[in-house]
Amino acid sequence: MMRRYACVWFPDWSMDRLRRARRGQPISCHSEKPDELPFILTEQGVTGLRVAAANASATRLGIGPGLRFADARSRAPDVQAEPVDRGADAAALEALGLWATRWTPLSAVDGIDALRLDITGCARFFGGEGALLNDIGERMAEGGLSCRIGAGPTPGAAWALARHGASRVNVCRSDHPVEEALKDLPVTGLRLTENAERLLRRFGLTRIGQLYPVDRTALARRFASKEAANAVRFRLDQALGLYAEPLVPLRPPPDYAARRSFVEPLISGEGITAALEGLAETLCDHLEQDGCGARDFTLTAFRSNGSASFVSLSTARPVRDAAHILRLFRDRIERIDPGFGIDLLALTAARPDTLETEARPLSADLAPGPVDRVALAALADRLTARLGEGSVRMPRAIASHDPARAEALAVFEGQEEDWDDAVLAPRSDRPARLLERPEAVDVLAEVPDGPPVRFIWRRVPRRVKRADGPERIAPEWWRTFNAEARARDYYRIEDEEGRRYWVFREGLYQDGRGGPPRWFVHALFA
Incomplete structure (x- = not known):
């Protein structure tokens, strides 16, 4: 399939963006009718303050981009001015590019005032x-944006047609040679530097078609350097499709997608929920045809005012159950602001993977394992949708003798490696849970190299009735060597009231690694 690209160029982007941002307010604080008085946006240049954009009134007086501010004031003494905000312009253009994914998933920002769309197959x-290009132009006009559109088999051809075509929408058809469509356009349509354009005009080369018969050797003799001549030929070859020009989209294209447009824009959450049901079923049908499921889902709402809102979620395991997807989105739909109305909804899926199907057992006695992994993953998905990403964690066993390192919490991703051995069957001689950190105790009586006889923990004196141990755990020198690290002797003890503790003595007598040993409570037995 031949690639097709569209370039949407906004000649007055800075001015249009400011007018949209201050909709309902005068652009100039000194004018209640900004289109009647000359108004410009200025920018600091190399040689001083220059005009970056001008409204219609200023343009009629001969004021345009690139003119020095002093010359603009001489032509229109009452001209109003303020600095251009390039940061706000770039952010708004990127947001508009994301909204343009209503037409194609491959949209990108092209410079400071244009969008590039890969419309292949769309x-x-x-x-x-x-009809697609006309829809783009009409919706931009409805949003108060003046634009010109070019379409062709290469990004360079679309760029040139958008800026130098004869009409508002200029198309190089797929059955029409791109060389023929570009031959009468000026060389400024090749995205050259100002110096290169000036030299080409000096040599009488003002049209793109005049460069076709000129070979590289002859062109290099006319330029000061071979690199400059190669740059001109390179841009020409890009426009003609001899060199590929990749498009880096604002958002990675989805693996699966379902869309639905509305004649009457949606303005309520109930309407979004009803439309989402059909989208989820359509998306799951596409997944079922390929025998897989997906783990990342995004619902994007394209508003009629040229903005977009989206919510995303992830699942622990690949899924393609429409009811489950709808249940996960139900609590997040309220985050979508319909604004002036939503005229298109898109549900996309990413990270597809093979869907493991498991037959549900008739009873728990016939289950192959103690854990229903499908039900566990579904529960994790619902908790994550309610509490946020990364909120559901599961213990993971670590090969370590140190009890503080023998287990760690990791985000649950639907995988339970060594689940039965590491988690469901912990060591019976150790408590199931540890304190957040070991708590120091004051030992009132102890037996050398033995358990304490009396100790104070949390301001309460306790007398030991029974004790078992020790279990000696030496420092893990292969992880982090520390000459001051000391061995630990763990004991299981029980006081006179029947409470059982897991305590340890850090250090041995006369081990040469600091002062006397210290005692800590590390856990309690149930």
Whole structure:
């Protein structure tokens, strides 16, 4: 399939963006009718303050981008001005590029005032390429944005047609040679530097078609350097499709997607929920055809005012159950603000993987294992949807004799390696849970190299009735060597009231590694 690209160029982007941001307010604080008085945006240049953008009134007076601010004031003494906000312009253009994914999943920002869209295979969903491009232009105009559109087999051709085509929408058809479509356009359509354009005009090369018969050797003789001549040919080859020009999309394209547009925009959460049911079923049908499920789902709402809102979620295991997906999104739909109305909804799925199907046992006695992994993953998904990403964690066994390192909490991702051995069957001579950190105790009486006889913990004196141990655990020198690290002797003890503790003595008498040993409570037995 031949690639097709569209370039949407906004000639007055900075001014249009500011007008949209201050909708309902005058652009200039000194004017209640900003289009009647000249108004400009300025930017600091190499040689001083220059005009970055101008409204219609200023343009009629000969004020345009690149003009020095002093010259603009001489032509229109009452001109109003304020600095251009390039950061806000870039952020708004990126947001508009994300909204443009309503037409294609491959959209990118092109410079400071244009969008590049890969519309390959997308035209059939809109009634043809012409209808697609017209829809883009109409929706931009509804949002208060003036734009010109070019479409062709290469990004360079689309860029040139958008800026130098004869009409608002200029198309190089797939059955039409791109060389023929570009030959009458000026060389400024090749995205060259100002110096290169100036040299080409000096040599009488003002049209792109005039460069076709010129070979590289002859072109290099006219330029000061071979690199400059190669840059001109390189841009020409990109426009003609001889060199590929990759597009880096704002958002990675989804593996699966389902979309639905609405004649009457949605303005309530109930309408979004009803539409999501059909989208989830359609998406799951696509997944079922490939025999797989997905783990990342995103619901994107495209508003009629040119903005978009989306919510995402992830599942522990690949799923393709429409009811389960709808249940997970139900608590997040309220985060979508319909604004002036939603005219298109898209549900996308990423990270597809083979879906493991397991037959549900008739009873717990016939289950192959003690854990229903499908039900556990579904529970984790619901908790994650309610509490947030990374909130569901499961213990993971670590090969270590140190009880503080023998177990760690990891985000549950639907995998239970060594589940039965490591988690469901812990050591019976150790407590199931440890204190957050060992708590020091004051030993009132102890037997050398033995358990304490009396100790004070949490301001309460306790007398030991029974004791078992020790279990000696030496420092793990192969992890982090520390000459001051000391061995631990763990004891299971019980006081006169029947409470059982897991205590340890840190250090041995006369081990040469510090002062006398210290005692700690590390856990309690149930």
